[in-house]
Amino acid sequence: MTAILDRPARVLPPPEPRKRSEEPHVQGDAWPSWLMFGVSFIAYVTVGAVLAVRYGYIVGDALSRTADASFATNSQDPHLSAIGFVFGPLPTVAQIPVQLFANWWPDITRYGISGIVVSSAFMAGFLVQLALTIRDRGASRLWSFGIAAIVGLLPMIVLYGANGMSEAPFLFFTMWAVRRLIRWQRTDDVHDLTAAGLAVGLCYLVRYEALVIGVMGVVVIVLRHRVRGWKLNKATMDSSILLMPLAITFAFWTGASWLITGDAFAQFSSVYGNSAVLAQSRSGSSSVAVSFPIIETLVLSPLLPLIAIVSFGLAIRRRDIDLLPVLLIFGAVLGFEAVSVIRGSTFPFLRYYVLAIPATALLLAFLRPGRGGLEARRAGPEALPPRTGALPGGVSRILTSLAVVVGLIAPVPVTLRLMDSATRAPQEYYLKAIFDRRGASDGALSVLRTFGTERGFAAYLDRLDLPDSSVLVDTSSGFAIVAASLRRKQFVITSDHNFVRDLNDPSEYGIQYILAVPDTGRGTADAINRRYPTMYDTGADVAHLAFVVPQTAANQLPWRLYRVNAGGGSGAH
Template sequence: MSKRSILSWMLFLIIFAGEIALGYYLAFVKGYMHNDALSRVANAFYVLYSRDPHLGAIGFIWNPLPSLMELAILVFYPLFPVLASRGFAGVIMTALFSGLTAVLLYRTGIRYELSRTMSSMLALLYCLNPFIFLFGANGLSDAPYIYFLMYTIIEFSFWIKERKTSSLIFSGFALSLAFWTRYEAVPFGFSLAIAIVLVIVFIHHRSQEDPKLKPLEKYNKIEATWIIVLLPAVFSGLLWIFFNYIIMGNPFYFLNSEYSNVAQSEVLQNDENFVKLFSSPLLSLLFIAKKTLWYSLPLFAVLLIRLFSWRLHKPDLLVLLLLFAAVPGLQFLLLMKASSFGWFRYFMYVFPVVVAWIPYELSKLRHGWRRRAAFSLIIVSMVGTAGLLSYAITQPDIAPDEHNFLTIETNEYARQQREERVIARWIDNHFTTETILTDSSNAFTILVNSSNAKKFLITSDYGFRPALLDPLKYKVDYMLLPWPSRNGPKSTINMTYPDLYHNGSAWATLHHDFDNQWRLYRVHEPKMEEEDAAAAASP
């Protein structure tokens, strides 16, 4: 095994082990897992261990690839229940991709003829950035998405420089995997399509191989390149729409259902600050610019390198700017449609976009003091970004979602998880064969912490909808409901029976109240009101 291979494996093991250690500390010592991460693990859990196990139980709102990968880990759930109950399957998945990202950056640097020191420093400076490091241990979908995103950009940069069709093929399939991980791949695909036009028109036609391409030849080349790069992602999108149609009965279920981002964003209409953003393009642009600037030091470093090397006018810079603009462009569109929470992490992808581009950028400089000076500037920008993002995590008004990891003892999401683990134990101690109907979009923490998830009739089960509309007919014994105003998705049970949580029903009697956060109702034959009973008894 060569020294380069040994070093790449060492980088992987260092990052992977560090992420696992942090994930263990957060999930076990502190007892907190990000709700979205735990929910993705739960989606994979339902496929294998729910009352009605089937692949469709993985869900049709979030892109399914993270949960699909967690399926392989959850095979060992009977031996290690904490893989689901504490969401540790998600930690393993994100730690794996964090380590792979380090290897990818290192090997990219080597392929671009950077030194082993430069390549390894670039990989470590990115992966050990405290903000990025957190996302390698928190079980969210960002780590695998960033890996596929970087792979797409790196292979695309190889194509720009080497013009090998194989790089286009790798880039296209990486983009499709990015789509199966997060929807942000869609605007990125549009940016990539425009970038292809720029490369073919302004870069490749100037080479000695194609000194003067005719307009029709350029069009044919653009069309062929689009097919190679974009077809896997376009096919993936159509396949996702098809799956939504044949299984959920709505091709755009992921986009407009009661569990979609659009539906959950309705709560923002009650927030005065967001209402101002939604109604003002200028304020939205300012909001986006402020968020994006936190991640932009490496881009400024690239611009300075181009300025001092007299390459600021080169057309490949437009390619980088297009790829960079995909993320803020999407957020602007969503804000105009009043369907984005504007979380700080939504803007983070501009950072890995530039980092993935850096080896290509440095390869354009000659060996010697110019390249070393440029790399020194890159180091300063990476260290500066680490400092900025470390500070941002400590500020709840800047990065509230990430700040929750610093306030686990007091943040409401961690408190809810602790309470719901207690609820799961209480239900396990009191029920064995009874059927409990609940909405898994809210009850996922309870479900993965139960020792017998099959007693729950949940949203992904084929019998859920009929049982929801007629609990008695389908032999539902209990209904578990969340407090209607709690954080998270709206419960379809609460939407179907708006008064049930607070007032019960003629066919449902309160059996147990869990600190007014959850209530368990016993389902029975309808009881007549006292007046009706008296009238029925009179001659």
Template sequence: MRRLRPVQGVFAAALVVYLVLGFVLALRYHFLMGDALSRVQSAQGALFSRDPHLAEIGFIFTPLTSLVELPLVALSPWIPELTRYGLAGVIMSAAFMAAAVAQIWGIAADRGTPRWQQVAVTLLFALNPMILFYGATGMSEAPFVFLMCWATRRLIRWISTDDVHDLISVGVALGLGYLTRYDAAAAIATAAVFVAVLTRLRAGRSRGHARRSALLDAVIVVAPGALAVSVWAVTSWLLTGQLFAQFQSGYGNAQILAQSGGPSEAGLSALGFSAASMLVLAPALPLLVPAVAVLAVRRRDLEVLVPTLLFGSVLAFQTYSYVTGVTFPFLRFYICVIPLIAVYALQFSPARGPLPSRRPGAYTRERDVRQPRLPVAALVATLALAASLPITLAGMAHRQLSVQQYALGVLFGGGEDDPAEQAKQRAIMDTFATERQIADYLDAMNLPDGSVLMDTVYGFAIVAASTNPKQFVVPSDRDFVAALNDPAGHGIEYILAIPTSGRGASDAVNRRYPTIFDNGGAVATLELEIPNTGADQPTWRLYRVPEGPDAE
């Protein structure tokens, strides 16, 4: 029987841990992240809606996660939990985060770090509370962390190998990164500049050759990302009339922020939040950065620049976005500081040993095996990572700093002492319980296809929980506008409405019938009101549409 290679064992072990944690959170505690469940519902719509087409995945979220989930969601008629509890997303994020752990292991192996440090740093990265959480909850953080780690590893290798295959891998990883999180655009630009400058410096006095080589290497890095940006934008424009729907659409970030009351902070206050987030996720950062910088200068080690530039550009992009008021105060947006600090810890050990390469380039560089190992420094860096984990866990339980994770404290007997806050934590833990009840109620009615009209601003959880997604008419359906304008004439029997406050202002049903939640908007009569038990979720009203020509 063939034995697993160490990296395969690392991947398998991490995958099992993240899957078990994700299944427990979803099936035992019903803890679901809204963005993750929305992506699962998008994949469900592409396969099982009454009007299935790939554009159902939408153009607000990046497409990679939903595309990866399609094969899993295809099994949902036989395993409903894949959509109802978002298990398709859990499996997706667990696999990607396990792959990220394997990349950290690979970075250590490529550098030739001592085995004890390779095992310790990989384990500390894998068991970091934020890595555990986002490996188990179906969010896009897991594939993004993997792709950034992959790009970092291959760019570090390229410094020594000058192998075009490493450079191609960097470009592919960052191009896929853009299809996962728009933050990757900053990393693409930064990597291209770094590669171009280094190639130009290596070429020396041959100016014409140096410029051509630098440009070619930069194009290799940029091309996949440029293709991803252009194809995604053009496809969005062809189908929605907007090149960048994530910014221009009424469902995009700018509108969500406006509907939520605008940015919660700005200027120095926002900068303080960003700094605090990074320090909570990587408390050892102020200690390790100057130390690894000094070692890099003494060793003339360019490898330290790679994680600094790639992960640093993403963190700078997120900080700038929050300071300028175009994004949200979410701790997860700074998750890239965790692999950054892990790679820094590995770089306390000198780069040693040859790197196998498929096609070494003209600027292949031999590593200096005479560099002293400095085991004490490597041990201190590793212990600093270990000491960081309790601080990160405490930060995740902080209500102001970690609005999306702090409710987990109620599972372990911790959290807030105030009964009102404890009730809010429990509501967060069971956010979509009401939507599952609505789905069950509608399913029990055995309604025909296309009989329930609603928007998916909040309704995505209802569709995801339903065993009959064809009963819904939603904005991604090509006949949605016609059905919205003439519900009775298009066979609509029921309309699900939410209040017009907050994000309800962007709900297409509310925009067409501004008073529908209050009085039926002259097209329907109230059938049922469903108060919501979830945190920050709207009360639902189910309206019946009268039959016949006098429906309006």
């Protein structure tokens, strides 16, 4: 690996204080950055809002996060920890400011608009970081922002910018960390190191894959110091600057989770966590074929292996270290997803391989050699001197542009074709039905109806005009109903401090209705079923059936509304 690294500078360049006007491109990139952010943000929000409100495209996890954010601001017992501990908290907490407007515009919650706003902002930020990463190599503005714009138009990026999932913040923080690590290799600037650390630390509050990024960041640091002469102490110091924010967010999140739920790793091990959901949803084999992650990566970027080989070869010839964090971090996360899904510890979702897209874009962009220096705010003692090298010549410009067309744009039809499969793209395949209702399968149309039942059920409950704290529901199953209701205070939800008390003796504490789901599959995690396993079937002697809500969407739970028996007491088994 050391062969591709630049030799360290013999004489450290005296860090001359530079005037603003001399900065090569940092200042000049403010307006294209903001333009790119603004345009893509507005575009993603628009696409997301239309898909959700007009076509009913709402992803469960996204709406669940939005509902969690709304519990913290708008429930009968609003408190921050009501956001729950199943998901990384950042995408949820980031929605809270938007949620404050939900009183005036309930669709913000009902259709998950606040989630769409957050994912759009992060996706737009990701595009800017991508552009600046390329720009840091001294590339032209057209080349940097052009490639980022192409990426921003790719179907998978548009979709996950627009649907409120955690992919967008994950992409943003990963890209931020990678950019800063690439910079740090050249500047030895503590700014870059701390920014990378911050990115990784915050990334943990989105997805636990951040741990992999942290580890690979350390590998980058150690390799870098290894070439400068084996300086273990310096590498340790720099690694701790990188890892400290991650250590803090990790400790904070597990600590908070443990204090509030009694479970340090609710994300994985609670009844609502990954392992449980996997167990509940699993039918038959617990793992996928080894080829599955490879296929998924190829769906998103069919030419990635070829591009990687060419870029790697070029990097060795040019002794170009910029590629190191790209290969190590994107490679390791993709590898981690692959191992997890093969071992059966995560879901076979296409979106877990979305990092293949920025990896492809960067490898293609880096085909053009880097040149010039980097503006460091405080260059460290081991900063590298500016790269010499002219703008790429005409032929090389044409060839590399062609490579971008072939590697990034041409595969789009292939990707779209391959995504038309419920196994390869279980969370995306049915989108085709929006544009082609006639040709769509019943299954796809049924998935598009997701949460329509819950919205109707919520409207029915609202019409009953019930008093506050009179409807008991476990929001792990019923979040979509609560999210769609305009009368939030009628519900007693899982995060309320009196939930367990009311669950144990509903009639005593003014509960009039209980929302029940079948005690099978995902429903087994429902707190009401765990207390009253026969609630859905019989009312468990505490309630009688008032209303049956048939489910019209695929993969969603049917509902029954039970009316609590007056003075029935606890009829627990």
